[in-house]
Amino acid sequence: MENNKKIKWGIVGLGNIAQQFASELQLIESAEIYAVASRNIDKAQDFANEFKCPKAYGSYDELFQDTEVDILYIATPHDSHAELTIKALENNKNVLCEKPLALHYKDVEQMVATAKKQNKFFMEAFWTRFNPSMQETLEHIRNGAIGEVKYVNADFSIKFENPDNTRMTDMKLGGGALMDIGVYPLFLAYLILGIPKEILAKSQFYSTGADAQTSIILQYENAQAVLHSSFLYTCNVDATISGTKGRINLDPLWFMTESYSLTQGDQKTKFDKPTLGKGYTYEIEECHACLRANKKESDLWSHQNSLELAKIIEDVKTQIGLQYS
Structure with a gap:
C-alpha cells in the first residue's frame, strides 16, 4: 500500500x-x-x-x-x-x-x-496494548527497573444502575462482567506474566446467567495475579505491577491511562503521557x-497473543460455569 x-x-x-x-x-x-x-x-x-x-x-x-x-x-x-x-x-x-x-x-x-x-x-x-504509558511500562519491565515481576493486581468495575434488559446481562449477546470488562485485567496479567499454570475463579450471577462480578487468581511458577471485574459497583480502576526491586502503578483509568509512577525503594517518579484523543x-x-x-x-498484539488470551478466558469461563450457547 x-x-x-x-x-x-x-x-x-x-x-x-x-x-x-x-x-x-x-x-x-x-x-x-x-x-x-x-x-x-x-x-x-x-x-x-x-x-x-x-x-x-x-x-x-x-x-x-x-x-x-x-x-x-x-x-x-x-x-x-x-x-x-x-x-x-x-x-x-x-x-x-x-x-x-x-x-x-x-x-x-x-x-x-x-x-x-x-x-x-x-x-x-486491544487498544490498551498500544497506549504510550503501557509501552513505557513494558520497557521499564524489560530493562529490569522493578526486578522480577512477582505480582499483578488489576480491576475494572463500573456500576450499572439498571442492568436488566440490556446487552450487559443478555447471554445471547455475550453479556456479563467477564467478557465485557474482565478481559482487560486478564489482558494485563497475560501481557506481563504470560500463560498461567493454574486458574482459580469465582463469580456472582444475574438471573439471566451472565456474571455480575468475577474474581480471578492466576498462579504462575514464581508469581501471581489477582484480578476483578464487576457491574455491581464502581472501583478505582487502577493497576499495580510489583517486582523484586520496585513497582509500577498505572493511574486510573489504567487501561487508558495518561500517567503512571515508578517506585524504586524510597524514590517515586511520576510519568505523564498524554494521549492523542481517547487513545x-x-x-x-x-x-x-x-x-x-x-x-x-501486528508484532505488538499478534494472532498468537489473541489465541492465548482467548484460551485463558475460556478456562475462566469453565471455572465459573459461564456458558454461552
Whole structure:
C-alpha cells in the first residue's frame, strides 16, 4: 500500500463504541471514514452524515463487497464478532475486530485460520496494548527497573444502575462482567506474566446467567495475579505491577491511562503521557503501519497473543460455569 495514500475505513455496527472509534479516526490524517453499515439504513445514513462519510449501507454484506474499503472495523456485540469477521475476511477485507474476539476459543481459532488462509491483515482491537504509558511500562519491565515481576493486581468495575434488559446481562449477546470488562485485567496479567499454570475463579450471577462480578487468581511458577471485574459497583480502576526491586502503578483509568509512577525503594517518579484523543488512535496507527508494510498481523498484539488470551478466558469461563450457547 502506498505510504501517501489515505487508508479507507469501513465501520460495521454503529453503536457507542463505533461512535468513539469514528471520532478517533478523524484525528488521524492518514485515515478516511469511507463507508459505514448498519442493519438499519436510516441509522447508517445518520452516522455517515455525522462523520462526513461518503457511503452508508443498510446491510453488512453490502459493505463487505465494497472494493474501495481498505480495512473494516467490526464494532458489533460480542456474539457476532466471529461470524462477521470470517465473512469480511472471506470477502478479502483486512479486519480490526473489537475485543473479545469471540465467545468461544474455537471461534477465535477459526477467525485466525481464515485470516491466514485469505492472507489478509487481522487484529484484535486491544487498544490498551498500544497506549504510550503501557509501552513505557513494558520497557521499564524489560530493562529490569522493578526486578522480577512477582505480582499483578488489576480491576475494572463500573456500576450499572439498571442492568436488566440490556446487552450487559443478555447471554445471547455475550453479556456479563467477564467478557465485557474482565478481559482487560486478564489482558494485563497475560501481557506481563504470560500463560498461567493454574486458574482459580469465582463469580456472582444475574438471573439471566451472565456474571455480575468475577474474581480471578492466576498462579504462575514464581508469581501471581489477582484480578476483578464487576457491574455491581464502581472501583478505582487502577493497576499495580510489583517486582523484586520496585513497582509500577498505572493511574486510573489504567487501561487508558495518561500517567503512571515508578517506585524504586524510597524514590517515586511520576510519568505523564498524554494521549492523542481517547487513545484508539494508537491501534489505528498500528493498523496503518502493518498495512503499509504488507504485514498480516501486528508484532505488538499478534494472532498468537489473541489465541492465548482467548484460551485463558475460556478456562475462566469453565471455572465459573459461564456458558454461552
